[in-house]
Amino acid sequence: xxxxxxxxxxxxxxxxxxxxxxxxxxxxxxxxxxxxxxxxxxxxxxxxxxxxxxxxxxxxxxxxxxxxxxxxxxxxxxxxxxxxxxxxxxxxxxxxxxxxxxxxxxxxxxxxxxxxxxxxxxxxxxxxxxxxxxxxxxxxxxxxxxxxxxxxxxxxxxxxxxxxxxxxxxxxxxxxxxxxxxxxxxxxxxxxxxxxxxxxxxxxxxxxxxxxxxxxxxxxxxxxxxxxxxxxxxxxxxxxxxxxxxxxxxxxxxxxxxxxxxxxxxxxxxxxxx
Numbered sequence: 001x002x003x004x005x006x007x008x009x010x011x012x013x014x015x016x017x018x019x020x021x022x023x024x025x026x027x028x029x030x031x032x033x034x035x036x037x038x039x040x041x042x043x044x045x046x047x048x049x050x051x052x053x054x055x056x057x058x059x060x061x062x063x064x065x066x067x068x069x070x071x072x073x074x075x076x077x078x079x080x081x082x083x084x085x086x087x088x089x090x091x092x093x094x095x096x097x098x099x100x101x102x103x104x105x106x107x108x109x110x111x112x113x114x115x116x117x118x119x120x121x122x123x124x125x126x127x128x129x130x131x132x133x134x135x136x137x138x139x140x141x142x143x144x145x146x147x148x149x150x151x152x153x154x155x156x157x158x159x160x161x162x163x164x165x166x167x168x169x170x171x172x173x174x175x176x177x178x179x180x181x182x183x184x185x186x187x188x189x190x191x192x193x194x195x196x197x198x199x200x201x202x203x204x205x206x207x208x209x210x211x212x213x214x215x216x217x218x219x220x221x222x223x224x225x226x227x228x229x230x231x232x233x234x235x236x237x238x239x240x241x242x243x244x245x246x247x248x249x250x251x252x253x254x255x256x257x258x259x260x261x262x263x264x265x266x267x268x269x270x271x272x273x274x
Contacts, residue, residue, distance in 0.1 A: 002208075003211055007032070022200075033085070040059050043056060092114060108207075110203070111129075137171070146191075147188065148226075150188045156262060182253065184250070217271045
C-alpha cells in the first residue's frame with residue numbers, strides 16, 4: 001500500500017499539476033483546495049501605462065508557460081474519485097476543514113499554495129506534515145519567491161523546497177530542495193514551471209522510498225535567510241526582468257556574464273541513499 005497523502009493546495013494550474021502527479025502515483029487520498037486569486041489578474045488602472053503593460057505581459061507569459069508545461073489541467077478530472085473539499089481563505093483552518101481532515105486521515109499532509117495553516121491542522125499529522133514552498137529556503141522565503149532569484153540575477157536559485165510545517169513561515173526543517181534544469185532560451189516562467197514539475201517528480205520518488213521503509217531525514221535551516229512579503233513585489237520590479245534583460249536572464253547566466261554562486265542544497269536522495 002503506497003503512502004497516503006492529504007493535499008491542502010491552491011487552485012492554480014501549478015497546484016493541480018502536483019496533485020495530478022500524486023494521484024497518478026497512487027498516493028493522493030484527499031484534497032482541500034483553497035480558492036486563490038485570479039490566475040491572470042488585471043493591473044490597477046491608476047498605474048503608469050507602461051507598468052500596466054508589463055503586468056499584463058508578465059501574467060500572460062505565466063499562463064502560456066504553465067499551459068505548455070502542464071498540458072490541459074482539468075481540476076474536475078483530478079478531483080474525480082478523490083474526496084475534495086473546496087475552501088475559501090477564511091475557511092482554511094475552520095472546524096469544517098478540520099472535520100474533513102479527521103474523516104480522511106492519512107499518514108502525510110502536503111500543503112502547497114495555501115495560506116498559513118493553524119497548529120490545530122498541523123497537529124493532525126504529528127510526524128509527517130510537509131509544505132512545498134515555491135522557492136529555495138532559507139534564501140528566498142515568503143511570497144513571490146520564484147520571482148526574486150531572477151530580480152537578483154541568480155536564476156540558479158530558482159527552485160522548490162519540501163520542508164516540515166512549522167509555526168515559522170517557510171522555516172521548518174528541510175527534507176529536500178528541487179532544482180530545475182536551466183535551458184537556453186528560458187524565460188522566468190519556463191524555469192518556474194519546470195521547478196514545479198521537478199518537485200512533483202522528486203516528491204513521487206521520495207514517497208516511493210518511504211514505501212520501501214526509508215526513514216525521513218530533515219536538515220534544520222541554518223540561517224533566517226530573507227523573508228519576502230507581498231508589498232516587496234511591485235509592477236516596477238518587472239522592469240528588471242523585461243526592460244533591462246528582455247526575459248533572457250537565464251541566457252546571460254549560461255553565457256557566464258553574471259556573477260555566479262551556487263546554493264548548498266539539501267538532497268534527500270544523497271542524505272538517504274538506498
